[in-house]
Every structure is written in C-alpha cells, then in structure tokens.
Amino acid sequence: xxxxxxxxxxxxxxxxxxxxxxxxxxxxxxxxxxxxxxxxxxxxxxxxxxxxxxxxxxxxxxxxxxxxxxxxxxxxxxxxxxxxxxxxxxxxxxxxxxxxxxxxxxxxxxxxxxxxxxxxxxxxxxxxxxxxxxxxxxxxxxxxxxxxxxxxxxxxxxxxxxxxxxxxxxxxxxxxxxxxxxxxxxxxxxxxxxxxxxxxxxxxxxxxxxxxxxxxxxxxxxxxxxxxxxxxxxxxxxxxxxxxxxxxxxxxxxxxxxxxxxxxxxxxxxxxxxxxxxxxxxxxxxxxxxxxxxxxxxxxxxxxxxxxxxxxxxxxxxxxxxxxxxxxxxxx
Amino acid sequence: xxxxxxxxxxxxxxxxxxxxxxxxxxxxxxxxxxxxxxxxxxxxxxxxxxxxxxxxxxxxxxxxxxxxxxxxxxxxxxxxxxxxxxxxxxxxxxxxxxxxxxxxxxxxxxxxxxxxxxxxxxxxxxxxxxxxxxxxxxxxxxxxxxxxxxxxxxxxxxxxxxxxxxxxxxxxxxxxxxxxxxxxxxxxxxxxxxxxxxxxxxxxxxxxxxxxxxxxxxxxxxxxxxxxxxxxxxxxxxxxxxxxxxxxxxxxxxxxxxxxxxxxxxxxxxxxxxxxxxxxxxxxxxxxxxxxxxxxxxxxxxxxxxxxxxxxxxxxxxxxxxxxxxxxxxxxxxxxxxxxxxxxxxxxxx
Numbered sequence: 001x002x003x004x005x006x007x008x009x010x011x012x013x014x015x016x017x018x019x020x021x022x023x024x025x026x027x028x029x030x031x032x033x034x035x036x037x038x039x040x041x042x043x044x045x046x047x048x049x050x051x052x053x054x055x056x057x058x059x060x061x062x063x064x065x066x067x068x069x070x071x072x073x074x075x076x077x078x079x080x081x082x083x084x085x086x087x088x089x090x091x092x093x094x095x096x097x098x099x100x101x102x103x104x105x106x107x108x109x110x111x112x113x114x115x116x117x118x119x120x121x122x123x124x125x126x127x128x129x130x131x132x133x134x135x136x137x138x139x140x141x142x143x144x145x146x147x148x149x150x151x152x153x154x155x156x157x158x159x160x161x162x163x164x165x166x167x168x169x170x171x172x173x174x175x176x177x178x179x180x181x182x183x184x185x186x187x188x189x190x191x192x193x194x195x196x197x198x199x200x201x202x203x204x205x206x207x208x209x210x211x212x213x214x215x216x217x218x219x220x221x222x223x224x225x226x227x228x229x230x231x232x233x234x235x236x237x238x239x240x241x242x243x244x245x246x247x248x249x250x251x252x253x254x255x256x257x258x259x260x261x262x263x264x265x266x267x268x269x270x271x272x273x274x275x276x277x278x279x280x281x282x283x284x285x286x287x288x289x290x291x292x293x294x295x296x297x298x299x300x301x302x303x304x305x306x307x308x309x310x311x312x313x314x315x316x317x318x319x320x321x322x323x324x325x326x327x328x329x330x331x332x
Numbered sequence: 333x334x335x336x337x338x339x340x341x342x343x344x345x346x347x348x349x350x351x352x353x354x355x356x357x358x359x360x361x362x363x364x365x366x367x368x369x370x371x372x373x374x375x376x377x378x379x380x381x382x383x384x385x386x387x388x389x390x391x392x393x394x395x396x397x398x399x400x401x402x403x404x405x406x407x408x409x410x411x412x413x414x415x416x417x418x419x420x421x422x423x424x425x426x427x428x429x430x431x432x433x434x435x436x437x438x439x440x441x442x443x444x445x446x447x448x449x450x451x452x453x454x455x456x457x458x459x460x461x462x463x464x465x466x467x468x469x470x471x472x473x474x475x476x477x478x479x480x481x482x483x484x485x486x487x488x489x490x491x492x493x494x495x496x497x498x499x500x501x502x503x504x505x506x507x508x509x510x511x512x513x514x515x516x517x518x519x520x521x522x523x524x525x526x527x528x529x530x531x532x533x534x535x536x537x538x539x540x541x542x543x544x545x546x547x548x549x550x551x552x553x554x555x556x557x558x559x560x561x562x563x564x565x566x567x568x569x570x571x572x573x574x575x576x577x578x579x580x581x582x583x584x585x586x587x588x589x590x591x592x593x594x595x596x597x598x599x600x601x602x603x604x605x606x607x608x609x610x611x612x613x614x615x616x617x618x619x620x621x622x623x624x625x626x627x628x629x630x631x632x633x634x635x636x637x638x639x640x641x642x643x644x645x646x647x648x649x650x651x652x653x654x655x656x657x658x659x660x661x662x663x664x665x666x667x668x669x670x671x672x673x674x675x676x677x678x679x680x681x682x
Binding site (some may be wrong): 176177180181184185190195197200201206326329 | 548
C-alpha cells in the first residue's frame with residue numbers, strides 16, 4: 001500500500017512538473033493548428049527547439065539578457081512557421097506535414113552538427129543560461145519544499161509557477177480566439193477550405209496565422225523545458241515528443257481549450273505511474289525475474305500507455321473533453 | 333444551324349406562368365411580385381437566338397476563355413453575356429465544361445487565355461475570395477456544409493466584412509459583438525425563410541442532403557451577393573424540396589440578383605430560366621429562351637445524341653422492330669447462313 005502511494009506521489013510530481021508544462025504547451029500549439037484549423041504539423045518539436053536554443057544561445061553564447069533570449073526564441077519560431085507555411089499552405093494538407101517532419105529532423109541534425117558547435121554547443125549542447133531567471137524567484141531556490149507527499153526544490157517550483165501561468169494565459173488566449181469570428185473561420189477552414197474561399201475569406205492568411213500561433217506555443221514550451229532542465233541539448237528535442245504531444249491532445253480532446261493541458265498532465269502522470277509501479281512490483285518479486293526485469297520497464301510502460309490510448313480511442317474517441325456527436329460526424 | 337432567329341411570341345406566353353408558381357412555392361418569401369422577371373424577360377425577348385448574342389444589360393461578360401487539361405479542351409467560350417437580374421440556366425451533357433466554367437468565373441481555376449468581367453471589372457487573376465468579395469458567390473455541386481459547425485455558425489460565416497475575423501480584433505469582443513448580433517438576426521431571418529431555424533444549433537453534418545443544399549444557398553445569401561452561381565442546386569433533392577428550392581431561386585431574382593445555375597433536369601430549367609445557355613464539349617452551342625432550346629437541332633444532337641441513354645420512344649421501338657423483322661426475313665431467305673452484321677438488331681427482339 002505504501003508502495004502504491006509512493007508511486008502515486010511520484011506520478012503526481014510528473015503530472016505537475018515542467019515536463020507536463022512542456023507537453024501541454026506543445027499540445028496547445030498543435031490544438032490550434034490541428035484541432036481547430038486542420039493543419040498537420042508533425043514537427044512541433046522544431047519550434048520548441050528554436051525556443052529553447054533561442055534563450056540558450058542568446059544568453060550563453062552572445063551574452064544577451066534572458067528576456068532578449070525569449071524574444072529571439074519567439075522570433076525564430078515565427079520565422080520558421082513562415083518559412084514552412086509560405087510554400088506549403090497553398091497546397092494540400094499533406095505537404096505541410098512532410099515539410100514540418102523534415103524540418104524537425106533536419107534542424108536537430110543541424111544543431112548537433114560539428115559545424116554548428118561554436119553556436120549551439122553541438123551534441124553537448126549549452127547550459128547555465130537560466131540563472132537570471134531563477135534569481136527572480138521570490139523564495140529561496142536552494143531549499144526543498146514538500147506538499148502532497150512530493151518534494152520540490154525552490155527553483156523547480158519557480159519554473160512550475162511561471163510555466164503554469166504561461167499555460168493558463170495560453171488557454172485564455174485560445175478561448176478568446178475560438179469564440180470569436182476568427183475562430184469560426186479557422187474551424188471552417190478545417191471543415192472545407194473551398195467553401196470558406198467561396199464566402200470571401202482569405203484562407204491562406206488564416207492558415208498562416210494559425211501555424212504561427214501554434215509555433216509560438218511550441219517555442220514557449222521549449223523555453224520552459226530548457227529552463228527546467230537548465231540545459232539545451234539538440235538530442236533532447238527528438239521528434240517523438242511531437243507525437244507524444246499529439247497523444248496528449250487526443251487523450252484530452254482535440255478542439256477543446258483545456259483538452260491539451262489535461263491530456264498532457266494525465267499522459268505524464270500515467271507514464272510515470274506505470275514506470276514506478278512496474279519497478280516496485282519487480283523489486284518486490286510480484287513480477288518474476290523471468291518475465292521482465294527493471295531494464296525493460298522503460299519500454300514496457302509505453303506499451304501499457306499505448307494500450308490505454310487504444311482503449312480510449314475505442315470507447316471514448318472524443319477524448320476526455322471532446323463532444324462525441326462531433327467526433328462521430330467524421331465517420332460520414 | 334441556330335433555329336429560327338425570330339422568336340415568334342413564344343417567350344411572351346411563358347411570362348404569365350411563374351406568378352402562380354411563386355405563390356405556392358415560397359410562402360413567407362418575397363412578395364414584390366414578378367415584375368423583375370418580366371423586366372429580364374422583356375429585355376431578352378427580342379434578342380436573336382444566337383450564340384454570343386449581346387445582352388442589353390450584361391452583369392457578366394466572358395470573352396475568349398479557354399481552359400485545357402492536357403490534351404482535353406474543357407472550356408472554350410468565344411463570347412458570352414449574362415443578363416443582369418435574370419435567371420440564366422447552363423445546361424449540357426456530362427463533361428460539357430459547365431462546372432469548369434463556374435470554377436473559372438469564380439477564381440477557383442485559372443484559364444489559359446481570355447478575359448471575363450463582372451460589372452465591367454475584370455476578374456482575371458483574382459483569387460476565389462476576392463471574387464466572392466465583389467459579390468459573385470457560388471455553391472458547389474457536391475454540397476460543402478461545414479459538418480462540425482452548427483447551422484447558425486455556417487450561416488454567420490457567410491457574412492462579409494466582419495470586424496471580428498481579424499486576428500487581433502478578435503481578442504476584444506467589444507469590437508465585434510454588435511456586428512455579430514446583427515449578423516445573427518439576419519441569419520435567423522434567412523434560416524426562417526429556408527425553414528432551417530429549428531435546426532440552428534444542430535451540427536450541419538447531421539442535416540439531410542436536401543437540407544444541406546438549402547443551408548448552402550442560405551449561407552451564400554448571407555453575403556448579400558449580386559451574382560449567385562448555383563452548381564446543380566437540385567441534384568439529389570426529393571421532388572417536394574425541389575419545389576421549395578425553385579421558389580427560393582425565383583426569390584433571388586425577385587430581389588434583383590443575377591442567378592446562373594447548372595442543372596440537368598429540363599423541367600426545372602424550363603420552369604425558372606429566363607435564358608438558357610447550352611454547352612457541349614467545352615463550347616457554347618446554343619443560347620436562347622427556354623422554349624427555343626428544345627427546337628434547336630444542335631442541342632438535340634449534343635444533348636441526346638452521343639450520350640443518349642434514355643428509354644426508346646414508341647417510334648424508335650417500331651423502327652428497331654421493323655429492322656429486326658427485315659433481318660429475320662432476309663435470314664429465312666438465305667436459310668441458316670452465317671450471321672452477318674445486318675442481323676445484329678435481332679437482339680432487341682422481345
């Protein structure tokens with residue numbers, strides 16, 4: 001019983017920590033692009049990497065202030081969105097998907113390459129760029145605080161506080177936009193572009209705005225991640241994260257304001273819970289050594305989470321917040 | 333080839349009929365009488381029934397427009413004028429280029445050559461949304477209801493110049509709330525006219541095919557268009573709803589809009605058009621008032637000739653039967669000879 005409680009508290013920590021914020025912001029961005037506008041961005045992690053490295057390079061390499069770094073990161077994400085969108089948004093949806101997935105992989109390889117090492121630090125990446133930010137915390141960052149059976153360092157709590165405020169502001173922004181006529185146009189673009197064109201709306205501009213906005217959310221997520229880990233390493237930004245963010249979005253419910261946030265929290269909670277529980281069961285001998293060992297847990301937990309997602313899609317395809325009637329219309 | 337270029341009063345006799353139809357078809361619709369129809373029809377009455385004839389007051393003028401897909405010439409129109417305030421029917425067999433012409437006129441496709449204009453403004457090189465903003469709005473052959481939006485949201489999308497559709501102004505509801513309210517009232521009025529007001533909060537994807545056609549037409553009207561292009565508005569709609577759709581199309585004319593529509597049902601075309609344009613293989617082969625079309629040999633050839641799959645008429649059946657009998661008689665004479673090409677009609681024997 002005590003083991004179970006321990007596992008729960010560890011999982012709770014994962015569901016509230018900066019990683020949940022990271023995936024939450026990624027998923028909010030994907031929600032704007034995919035959930036509302038119908039754009040397939042399979043390279044959201046590239047925007048996150050530009051956000052993280054925007055801060056890291058600006059502070060560590062160019063000696064600029066932290067906040068200039070934030071601006072650099074956001075600007076880089078906007079530029080990437082424009083570059084990806086300009087040639088592809090006039091074409092069918094698949095072209096954007098191909099371009100984004102290639103950009104995500106290509107940028108990561110570029111950032112870790114030898115020739116980029118003077119700027120990005122290559123495979124070792126950059127560190128020690130978040131001191132200015134941590135120093136802003138109104139409490140002592142070195143001490144450890146505990147609540148609900150979890151313990152956090154002061155620095156962690158500060159990153160979390162700022163991160164969740166950013167998430168909340170992001171949700172308010174999405175909520176405001178999606179209840180406005182702008183949101184109506186964007187949702188209509190998802191349903192049928194030509195119908196929207198025939199009614200006098202410049203579909204291209206709306207798609208571009210959605211792509212940029214989603215990319216900015218991705219960059220913010222990358223910044224939280226970089227600040228939370230205290231380092232920016234290109235290989236942290238594997239494109240698998242994009243798909244985990246998609247999973248979080250679908251788990252929570254696409255085209256719902258809180259869907260991506262709750263989805264990300266729950267996804268990280270479940271992954272960590274499965275991880276800790278399996279390890280405990282193995283060490284207690286409940287799961288025999290012959291079946292699998294502690295080294296297999298990292299893989300097995302994803303199998304379990306994957307199974308859970310499959311069950312979700314069978315029994316609740318709309319996710320936690322979605323509207324079943326709405327999702328069922330797709331079947332036509 | 334064109335039929336008798338002097339219309340002998342056939343058009344004038346048709347003018348009385350639509351009034352009666354209007355009343356039964358569109359209760360609660362416009363009651364401004366059928367004067368505009370008479371205007372458009374009167375204006376077109378004395379025109380010769382010739383391809384490319386100049387109209388007294390053209391809203392849309394097409395000149396030398398061609399569009400080829402590889403080796404296939406989909407559209408090749410030398411000159412076409414569409415009378416303002418009238419209903420122009422565009423007919424032709426499948427693959428005649430009607431929808432392609434629609435796509436060209438509304439900016440959804442770009443032609444290889446040619447110019448076309450609306451109210452004297454050239455529409456060349458214009459994107460679809462720019463054409464729509466000028467007041468030329470279209471519907472689609474395959475209905476494009478926005479499934480996962482409610483019926484009311486579908487309608488509101490049609491309104492033009494919405495302040496809240498700009499990204500930054502969308503964030504301040506105070507800027508667009510008043511306009512939104514006015515648009516909603518207008519939308520509800522239109523929905524009431526199209527008898528969709530009880531469905532306003534349903535997802536458009538739950539509507540039946542006919543209701544979607546109605547919704548698409550109503551949505552197009554939200555933009556207060558000058559020209560309405562309807563691509564097969566009656567296709568796949570049950571007869572009762574067809575009557576109500578017809579009423580709505582006539583209403584558009586009563587309100588002074590120019591209507592261009594593609595349709596296969598000749599009864600519909602005869603009932604509501606002031607002028608009919610016939611296309612075949614990308615070209616316009618005939619124009620004239622609806623009464624003139626069935627007399628036109630080029631139309632009969634193009635429309636019923638190559639793609640003729642209608643049931644045989646009595647005369648044709650007699651003809652085939654006679655041929656078959658002849659063939660049998662000949663065969664009896666030659667007595668069990670090898671089957672020749674002449675004997676093929678035998679298979680139609682019953």
